[in-house]
Amino acid sequence: MWDRKKREEAVPPHPRKEPRLEGPLTLERIREVFRDCADFSVREVERPGGSGEKLVLCSIMGMVKLERVSDYILRPLAQDDALRQLDNRAAYRRMAEGALYNLLVTERTTVDQVAYDLVSGWCILFCPGESTALSLFVATEDKRAVGPPVNETVLKGARDGFVESLRTNTSLVRRHIKAPELKIREQIVGRQSLTSVDIVWLDGIADPETVAEVERRMARIDIDAVLSSGNLEEYLVDDVATAFPLIQYTERPDRFCGGLAEGRVGILVDGLPFGYLAPGTVSSFLRAGQDKSNNWLLASVLTLLRYLCVLVTLLLPALYIAMATFHQEMIPTRLALSMIAAKQDVPFQTVFEVLIMLIAFEILQEAGLRLPQSIGQTVSIIGGLVVGQAAVEAKIVSPAVLIAVAIAGIAGYTMPSQEVAGALRMWRFLLAVLASAAGLFGVVGGAALLVYHLAKIESFGVPYLAPFAGGAGLGGTARAVVRAPLPWQKLRERILKTPNRRKQR
Numbered sequence: 001m002w003d004r005k006k007r008e009e010a011v012p013p014h015p016r017k018e019p020r021l022e023g024p025l026t027l028e029r030i031r032e033v034f035r036d037c038a039d040f041s042v043r044e045v046e047r048p049g050g051s052g053e054k055l056v057l058c059s060i061m062g063m064v065k066l067e068r069v070s071d072y073i074l075r076p077l078a079q080d081d082a083l084r085q086l087d088n089r090a091a092y093r094r095m096a097e098g099a100l101y102n103l104l105v106t107e108r109t110t111v112d113q114v115a116y117d118l119v120s121g122w123c124i125l126f127c128p129g130e131s132t133a134l135s136l137f138v139a140t141e142d143k144r145a146v147g148p149p150v151n152e153t154v155l156k157g158a159r160d161g162f163v164e165s166l167r168t169n170t171s172l173v174r175r176h177i178k179a180p181e182l183k184i185r186e187q188i189v190g191r192q193s194l195t196s197v198d199i200v201w202l203d204g205i206a207d208p209e210t211v212a213e214v215e216r217r218m219a220r221i222d223i224d225a226v227l228s229s230g231n232l233e234e235y236l237v238d239d240v241a242t243a244f245p246l247i248q249y250t251e252r253p254d255r256f257c258g259g260l261a262e263g264r265v266g267i268l269v270d271g272l273p274f275g276y277l278a279p280g281t282v283s284s285f286l287r288a289g290q291d292k293s294n295n296w297l298l299a300s301v302l303t304l305l306r307y308l309c310v311l312v313t314l315l316l317p318a319l320y321i322a323m324a325t326f327h328q329e330m331i332p333t334r335l336a337l338s339m340i341a342a343k344q345d346v347p348f349q350t351v352f353e354v355l356i357m358l359i360a361f362e363i364l365q366e367a368g369l370r371l372p373q374s375i376g377q378t379v380s381i382i383g384g385l386v387v388g389q390a391a392v393e394a395k396i397v398s399p400a401v402l403i404a405v406a407i408a409g410i411a412g413y414t415m416p417s418q419e420v421a422g423a424l425r426m427w428r429f430l431l432a433v434l435a436s437a438a439g440l441f442g443v444v445g446g447a448a449l450l451v452y453h454l455a456k457i458e459s460f461g462v463p464y465l466a467p468f469a470g471g472a473g474l475g476g477t478a479r480a481v482v483r484a485p486l487p488w489q490k491l492r493e494r495i496l497k498t499p500n501r502r503k504q505r
Contacts, residue, residue, distance in 0.1 A: 021111040056126040063121040068138040072101040092127045104137035149251035156293035158254045166270035176257040193225035200266035243423035246459040248280040255289040279459035281466045283480040288416040300482040309411035316408040318435035318443045324350045326439030345395040351436035353397040357405040
C-alpha cells in the first residue's frame with residue numbers, strides 16, 4: 001500500500017523557498033549567470049542630460065515584446081526632460097515611481113529575483129551607483145488563440161477552450177464567474193521549469209480544508225520540471241496504485257467553472273491547456289459536460305445508459321467466456337447451436353479467442369491515436385473491419401466472439417473520461433482471465449474485488465464511490481444518476497432551508 005505520509009516526511013522543503021543564486025546584485029553577476037545564452041541581450045542607453053553615464057537594459061530575446069521595450073522604456077528615457085536635471089539617485093526614484101510608461105515596475109534586490117524575472121519576460125534596468133535594479137514587465141503575449149476544445153465536443157455551450165497561457169486561462173474563468181469570491185492563489189513548482197500553478201476556488205462554497213490540503217500537497221512537490229500532466233497528478237492524488245483517475249481534468253472553462261460552483265477546487269498549470277478539478281469521484285467522471293444543457297429527461301436517460309455501458313464493457317467478454325466454457329445451459333438452445341456450428345473449425349479455446357480480439361482492438365486503438373489525425377481514424381475503422389472479417393473467414397475467431405468484443409469496445413467509448421475508459425479496459429482483461437479459470441464464480445469474485453478496490457480509495461478525503469458510499473443517502477445516490485429539473489432543485493433547496501413551511505403559513 002502506498003504510504004503517503006512516509007513519502008511526505010522524506011520530501012525536502014520546496015526548492016524555491018531558498019534562493020539558488022547568491023551574491024551581490026551587479027551587472028557582472030547577471031552576465032555570469034546567463035553566460036553561453038545566445039538569447040541574452042544587454043543594451044546600454046546613455047542617461048539623459050549628457051553626463052556620459054550609461055543605463056543598462058537586460059532582457060531575454062523572444063520572451064519580451066520589442067515594441068513595449070521601445071515605447072514604454074526607451075522612449076520615456078529619451079524624451080523626459082525632468083530626468084536631465086536630476087542626479088542619479090533622484091532619477092532612479094523617478095523612474096521607479098512613474099517616469100517610465102510601464103504598468104508593472106518592481107525593485108529587485110537579489111540575483112535570484114532578477115534571474116527569475118528575466119526568464120519570465122521582464123526587462124531589468126541597471127542604474128549607475130545603485131545596488132538594486134528595476135524590473136519592468138514587457139513580456140510577449142504570443143500564444144495560441146482561444147478556440148473550441150479539441151477533445152471535448154460542444155453541442156450546446158460555450159466554444160472557448162483553455163490554452164497554454166496561464167493568465168489567459170484565469171481570464172477565461174473570470175469571464176464565466178465574475179464574483180469577487182473567486183480566489184486564485186499561485187505557487188511555483190519545479191526546480192528548473194519554475195512552472196506557475198494556480199489554485200482556484202470559490203470562497204464560501206469550497207471546503208477550506210480541501211483548499212488547504214491542495215496547497216499543502218502542491219508546496220511539497222519536489223521535481224525538476226513540470227512539463228506534462230503526469231508530473232503533477234501523481235504528486236497530488238491520494239493513491240497511485242490504481243488505474244482509475246482520482247482528479248478530473250477538462251478543456252472547457254464552463255465545465256471547470258461548473259465544478260467550482262459545486263464546491264470543488266480547481267488547478268491551472270502554466271503550459272497545460274486544461275484545468276484540474278478536485279476531488280474526483282466516480283459520479284463526476286460519468287457526467288458529461290452537456291448533461292446540464294440537455295433536457296433533464298434526456299440527460300437522465302443518457303446518464304443511466306453510461307452506467308449500463310460500464311457494466312457492458314467490463315462484464316460482456318467475461319460473461320461470454322464463462323457461459324461458453326462452463327455454463328452452456330444459460331445460453332438459449334438455438335443460439336447455442338449457432339455458436340457451436342460457427343466454432344467447429346476454430347482451433348482455439350474461447351478464452352484465447354476473446355483475448356486475441358481484445359488485444360487486437362487495443363492495438364488498433366493505439367495505432368489510431370499515434371498516427372496523424374488525417375489518417376488515424378481511417379486506419380482504426382478500416383483496420384477493424386479488415387482484421388475482424390479476416391479473422392472470422394480464416395477461422396481464427398468465431399463471429400460471436402467478434403460481436404461480443406466489438407460491443408464491449410464500443411460501450412467503452414461512451415465514457416466521458418478516457419482515463420476511466422482506460423481503467424475499465426484493464427479490468428476487462430482481468431475479469432476475462434478470471435472467467436476462464438472459474439466461470440461465473442470468477443466473474444463475481446473479480447467484480448467484488450473491483451468494488452473493494454474502489455471503496456478503499458479516496459480523493460482528497462472524499463470516498464471515490466461517493467455519493468453511492470459515504471453516507472449520502474438514497475437522495476444523494478439518486479441525484480448522481482437522475483438529474484432533476486433545475487427549478488425543482490431550487491424549490492427543494494428552499495424547502496430544506498424552511499422545514500416548518502406549512503406552520504409559517
